[in-house]
Amino acid sequence: MTIRYPNGKKYEPVQQQITSKNKNFSFSNRGKTLEEELNESNEFYLSRSIAVIHKKPVPIQIVHVKYPVRSAAVITEAYFRSPSTTDFNGVWKGKYIDFEAKETTSRTSFPLNNIHDHQVEHMKKVTEHDGIAFLIVKFTSLERYFIVPYDYFEEKWERKIAGGRKSITLKEIEDMSIEIEAGFNPRLDYLAALEHLLQSPIKERIERQENE
Amino acid sequence: MTIRYPNGKKYEPVQQQITSKNKNFSFSNRGKTLEEELNESNEFYLSRSIAVIHKKPVPIQIVHVKYPVRSAAVITEAYFRSPSTTDFNGVWKGKYIDFEAKETTSRTSFPLNNIHDHQVEHMKKVTEHDGIAFLIVKFTSLERYFIVPYDYFEEKWERKIAGGRKSITLKEIEDMSIEIEAGFNPRLDYLAALEHLLQSPIKERIERQENE
Numbered sequence: 175m176t177i178r179y180p181n182g183k184k185y186e187p188v189q190q191q192i193t194s195k196n197k198n199f200s201f202s203n204r205g206k207t208l209e210e211e212l213n214e215s216n217e218f219y220l221s222r223s224i225a226v227i228h229k230k231p232v233p234i235q236i237v238h239v240k241y242p243v244r245s246a247a248v249i250t251e252a253y254f255r256s257p258s259t260t261d262f263n264g265v266w267k268g269k270y271i272d273f274e275a276k277e278t279t280s281r282t283s284f285p286l287n288n289i290h291d292h293q294v295e296h297m298k299k300v301t302e303h304d305g306i307a308f309l310i311v312k313f314t315s316l317e318r319y320f321i322v323p324y325d326y327f328e329e330k331w332e333r334k335i336a337g338g339r340k341s342i343t344l345k346e347i348e349d350m351s352i353e354i355e356a357g358f359n360p361r362l363d364y365l366a367a368l369e370h371l372l373q374s375p376i377k378e379r380i381e382r383q384e385n386e
Numbered sequence: 387m388t389i390r391y392p393n394g395k396k397y398e399p400v401q402q403q404i405t406s407k408n409k410n411f412s413f414s415n416r417g418k419t420l421e422e423e424l425n426e427s428n429e430f431y432l433s434r435s436i437a438v439i440h441k442k443p444v445p446i447q448i449v450h451v452k453y454p455v456r457s458a459a460v461i462t463e464a465y466f467r468s469p470s471t472t473d474f475n476g477v478w479k480g481k482y483i484d485f486e487a488k489e490t491t492s493r494t495s496f497p498l499n500n501i502h503d504h505q506v507e508h509m510k511k512v513t514e515h516d517g518i519a520f521l522i523v524k525f526t527s528l529e530r531y532f533i534v535p536y537d538y539f540e541e542k543w544e545r546k547i548a549g550g551r552k553s554i555t556l557k558e559i560e561d562m563s564i565e566i567e568a569g570f571n572p573r574l575d576y577l578a579a580l581e582h583l584l585q586s587p588i589k590e591r592i593e594r595q596e597n598e
Contacts, residue, residue: 226511228471231445234461249446249464259440263475265484268516270477299438304480 206361208277208312208319212262215360219266225365227264227271233257259296260307266365270305272297277312283341284311284322286334294331297324306372310354310364311347320351321367420489420524420531423573424474430572431478437577439476439483445469471508472519478577482517484509489524495553496523496534498546506543509536518584522566522576523559532563533579 209229219225238251260274274293278284289309297307307324322342330342352367421441431437450463472486486505490496501521509519519536534554542554564579 220511223511223514226508226515226517231443232448233443234446234464236444246465249466250462252446252461252464253458254461265482265512265515265517268482270480270482270517272477296438299432299435300477302435303438303477305438305477305482 208275208310209261211356211361212275212310212364215362215364216262216264218360219365225264225266225271227262227266229262230257230259256290256292258292260293270300270303272300272305272307273310275310275312277314279314280341281313281315281344283343284313284347285341286331287340289331294328298328301325306368308368310362311351313344317356319354319356319362319364320347321354321364321371322347322351323371326350420487420522421473423568424487424522424576427572427574427576428474428476431577437476437478437483439474439478441474442469442471468502468504470504472505482512482515484512484517484519485522487522487524489526491526492553493525493527493556495555496525496559497553498543499552501543506540510540513537518580520580522574523563525556529568531566531568531574531576532559533566533576533583534559534563535583538562
C-alpha cells in the first residue's frame with residue numbers, strides 16, 4: 175500500500191519495519207505511532223511554510239556493504255547505535271526547535287527509563303544556547319499528547335537521579351505541560367501548543383494561580 | 387585504533403567504513419575527510435559551549451533485521467537513501483544553523499552535480515524561516531575551505547538550471563564566499579568565519595568596493 179502525503183510525496187516508513195507492534199494499521203489514526211503522526215504534522219508544516227522540522231535518521235553503525243554489479247549498494251551487516259541527540263529538530267520562526275518523542279502505554283505515569291542520559295544532556299545544551307527543547311509524550315491508551323518543556327522535565331529527571339521516583343505522574347504532566355489537541359491536518363498541531371506555551375510560560379501561570 | 391576526542395569521548399566513524407579513499411590515515415590532517423574535520427570542530431564547539439551542531443546520521447532504508455538470542459539486533463539488509471535535507475544542523479547563539487559539506491578534487495571549480503535538488507530546496511526553506519543555510523566547500527587538492535552562503539549559491543544553482551555552467555569557479559567562490567582558515571583546535575573554525583560573514587555580508591562588501 176502506497177501512502178501519500180497531501181503534497182503527493184510518497185510516505186516511506188523506515189522505523190516501522192523494525193518494530194512489530196506498528197502493524198495494526200486502520201483507517202483511523204489509532205494505529206499510527208507517534209513518530210508517524212509527527213512526520214505527517216511536519217510534512218503539513220513544511221507544505222504550508224510554517225516550519226522546517228524533520229526527524230533525524232536512525233543512527234546505524236555500518237559494518238559490511240556489498241556492491242553488486244549494476245545495482246545499488248547493499249548494507250549486509252549493521253547495528254543500531256544509541257542516539258546522542260534527540261529525534262527531531264529544525265527551524266520555526268527563526269527559532270531552533272529540538273525535541274524527543276516518546277510513547278507510553280501506562281495510563282498513570284511516564285517512565286523515564288527510555289530517555290538516555292546523553293539525550294537529556296543534549297536538551298540541556300540546546301536550552302543553554304537559546305534553542306527550544308522539549309519532549310512530546312503520548313499516552314497511547316488515553317490518546318493524550320503533551321509538550322513537556324525541557325526546564326520542567328529537568329526537575330523530574332534530577333529527582334530520579336537523586337533517587338526519587340523513576341517516572342513523571344500523569345497528574346504532574348497535566349499540571350506542568352501543554353496538552354496537544356489531536357486533529358486531522360495537522361494531526362498534532364504541536365507548534366500551536368508551543369506558541370501558547372511561549373506566550374504564557376507554565377511557571378508564571380502557576381504563580382498567577384497561586385496569587386489569585 | 388581507537389581515536390579519542392579531547393574530551394575523552396571515543397570517535398566512532400560511520401561513513402568512513404563505506405568509502406575506500408578515506409583509509410590513508412596519517413598523523414597530519416591531510417588524510418582527513420571534510421566530514422571528519424567538521425565532526426572534530428563540532429566536538430570542540432560542544433565541549434567549549436560555543437554551539438550545539440551535529441552531523442545527521444546517514445539515512446538508511448532497513449529491510450531485514452535479525453534478533454539473535456542474547457545479542458544486539460543485526461541489520462542484514464538495508465539500502466542507502468538519498469538525503470532530503472543537509473548533513474549538519476544545530477543551534478549557535480540562538481540561531482538555527484544548517485549546512486551541507488562537500489569536497490572536490492578539482493583545482494579550478496566546484497561541480498554542482500553532487501548537490502541534490504531537494505537539498506537546495508531544503509536550504510531555501512531554512513533561509514525563508516530565518517535559519518542560516520550555507521555550504522562548506524573543500525578544495526582538497528588546494529587544502530582550501532570556503533563558506534558559501536545559500537543566497538549566493540542559489541544564484542549559481544539557478545544559472546545551472548537555466549542551462550548555464552554546471553559548476554562554480556574557484557574565482558567566483560573566492561569573490562563571494564568567506565574562506566575558513568584551517569587550524570588545530572578547532573580544526574575548522576567555521577563559526578568564526580560565519581560571524582565575520584554575518585557582520586559584513588558579502589553583497590554589502592562588494593557594493594562598498596564598487597563605490598570606492
